[in-house]
Amino acid sequence: MKRAAYILVRNPLSLTGVILITLVVFGALFADFIAPFPEHRGAVVDFANFNKPPEWPYLFGTDLVGRDLFSRILYAYRISLLLGVVVLAIAVPVGVTIGLVAGYIGGWTEYVLMRITDVFLSIPPLVLAMSMMGLLEPTLTNGMLAVTAMWWPWYTRLVYNLTRSEKEEGYVLAAEVIGASKPHIIFREILPNCVPSIVTKMTLDLGFVILIASSLSFLGLGVQPPTPDLGSMVADGAKYLPDSWWLTVFPGLAILVAVFGFNLLGDALRDILGVDQ
Amino acid sequence: MPPVVRLLAKRLGTSLIVLVGVSMLIFTIARVIPGDPARIALGPNATAEQVEALRERLHLDEALPIQYGYFLRDLSRGDLGISLYTNRPVTADIAQFLPATLELIVVAGLMMILIGLPLGVIAARYRGSWADHAVRIFTLLGVSAPSFVWAVILMLIFAFYLPLFPIAGRIADSYAIASVTGFLTIDTLIAGNLAAFGNAAWHIVLPAFALSLSGIGQAARLTRSNMVETYDKPFIEMARSYGFPERRIARRFAFRPSLIPSLTIIGLDFAAMLGNAFLVEAVFAWPGLSRYGVAVILRKDLNAIVGTVLIISAMFLLVNIIVDLLIAFINPRIRYSQRAS
Numbered sequence: 001m002k003r004a005a006y007i008l009v010r011n012p013l014s015l016t017g018v019i020l021i022t023l024v025v026f027g028a029l030f031a032d033f034i035a036p037f038p039e040h041r042g043a044v045v046d047f048a049n050f051n052k053p054p055e056w057p058y059l060f061g062t063d064l065v066g067r068d069l070f071s072r073i074l075y076a077y078r079i080s081l082l083l084g085v086v087v088l089a090i091a092v093p094v095g096v097t098i099g100l101v102a103g104y105i106g107g108w109t110e111y112v113l114m115r116i117t118d119v120f121l122s123i124p125p126l127v128l129a130m131s132m133m134g135l136l137e138p139t140l141t142n143g144m145l146a147v148t149a150m151w152w153p154w155y156t157r158l159v160y161n162l163t164r165s166e167k168e169e170g171y172v173l174a175a176e177v178i179g180a181s182k183p184h185i186i187f188r189e190i191l192p193n194c195v196p197s198i199v200t201k202m203t204l205d206l207g208f209v210i211l212i213a214s215s216l217s218f219l220g221l222g223v224q225p226p227t228p229d230l231g232s233m234v235a236d237g238a239k240y241l242p243d244s245w246w247l248t249v250f251p252g253l254a255i256l257v258a259v260f261g262f263n264l265l266g267d268a269l270r271d272i273l274g275v276d277q
Numbered sequence: 278m279p280p281v282v283r284l285l286a287k288r289l290g291t292s293l294i295v296l297v298g299v300s301m302l303i304f305t306i307a308r309v310i311p312g313d314p315a316r317i318a319l320g321p322n323a324t325a326e327q328v329e330a331l332r333e334r335l336h337l338d339e340a341l342p343i344q345y346g347y348f349l350r351d352l353s354r355g356d357l358g359i360s361l362y363t364n365r366p367v368t369a370d371i372a373q374f375l376p377a378t379l380e381l382i383v384v385a386g387l388m389m390i391l392i393g394l395p396l397g398v399i400a401a402r403y404r405g406s407w408a409d410h411a412v413r414i415f416t417l418l419g420v421s422a423p424s425f426v427w428a429v430i431l432m433l434i435f436a437f438y439l440p441l442f443p444i445a446g447r448i449a450d451s452y453a454i455a456s457v458t459g460f461l462t463i464d465t466l467i468a469g470n471l472a473a474f475g476n477a478a479w480h481i482v483l484p485a486f487a488l489s490l491s492g493i494g495q496a497a498r499l500t501r502s503n504m505v506e507t508y509d510k511p512f513i514e515m516a517r518s519y520g521f522p523e524r525r526i527a528r529r530f531a532f533r534p535s536l537i538p539s540l541t542i543i544g545l546d547f548a549a550m551l552g553n554a555f556l557v558e559a560v561f562a563w564p565g566l567s568r569y570g571v572a573v574i575l576r577k578d579l580n581a582i583v584g585t586v587l588i589i590s591a592m593f594l595l596v597n598i599i600v601d602l603l604i605a606f607i608n609p610r611i612r613y614s615q616r617a618s
Contacts, residue, residue, distance in 0.1 A: 126552025134574030
């Protein structure tokens, strides 16, 4: 623990990551108390103050119906983070289990499972999620479903490669010799040795899920208004460039800050847990 | 049979299986959705008879495997059906919009190689210096924002505030260029119109750069970490003790072995670019597949969605086969062993 804290603080980039993510998570969790205009998360209009450049009390300016952008960004973070957590909570167990089974059992099981994985991997992620979102109704739940469908194969591939090298190790052989069952070897012997890589990837991916979800809503295939969403805020504001620049720049930077933070944090975890790239 | 041919045959075979899988997957997703695609296509004013006639024509009342059979039969004739959105064959629509997207991706891919690899080499050679840190921050920023955010920021800075580049489009309207390849930068050269070529090239810089930023980041990071690893190998030590200049060591001894994983990443990034091109095209009003793709998705135009996804996946698989062959060409050891999928 002490070593971990030392690594985090010593490296300025890791420290930046910790600070950024703390701010983002804190802002999202306590948006009700921090946001100057909590009611602006919904369908509110305030035409007296529409399209205002950044000035007090509107830190990031206001949108075309007079809602405070800073407040909306905080609430958008809340939804993005929720989406990221739910997607990974489903995609990781599914992907990891398939990867473990395919890697350890081998033979036909491996062939079939890995070809199915290849199918998902050979449709560009965004295109797969877009098609699913378009065919379903664009809601938050369907957004989670679409992103999950494109996310699990990456964990399958990661864990599959790890399992294939782990199963040659002495400890697996020892477990086999004393007659341990396959589930025991897979989940109690091999899985714990894959955890550092999985945790590192999950940290990085929290950022990338936010990135993909915002891309979907940028194209109009994500969370629908009036729910605040970083991607659709950028898309709406882009029509009013360059005059109302704050409409696009601040939501865009908000995405950048969150993903950048998770990237730095993931790199730091990689150092702490000693995971190879 | 030469090993390279055997590798090619094997990769083509696997890709074909995967492509059949892709078609089944996207076909199933497109057919199990709620709502009647015929009703959506015809709109609320169509009569029940009209809807029924369209359902009949699209074989929507048959069982799913039979529908898939019809689909495969048409596909083998190069027919992806009629788009319910444009009322034209899906293949014609794709043929019209795809070249612009491909051109954007090819230029972005070139930028990725020509900027990403040198950045990685510099970072590795001056490991721990300010240059290394600067490259690290640049590459992290590159992967940390979706390409539409970079597109908006680049547009704001280099098209609005500093009017160096055009804001939107592929070429100025005043140029009329006959389409040969569909790549404007090539067609203008075929036409011998240098002014038009300059104009087209000028238009493509910003969108391609926005598209390539995350790829540049990944290529640079990977090249750096591979080269750093190679620098620790004994043969580098030996080259140094022979007194080879550092530049030559970097280029000949450290860079070459690092090139192979970088090539693999470039192949994978191509997939990401095919998706991200949708975002960049939307910002720069680039007349490619993006607008068509989003329009057909929003209208639940089944044939067009299935066709577009299938073509994009086929291109992705093709690029990866080419990358594999390139790697086999560079590294003779791989010709004889199978690369892990």
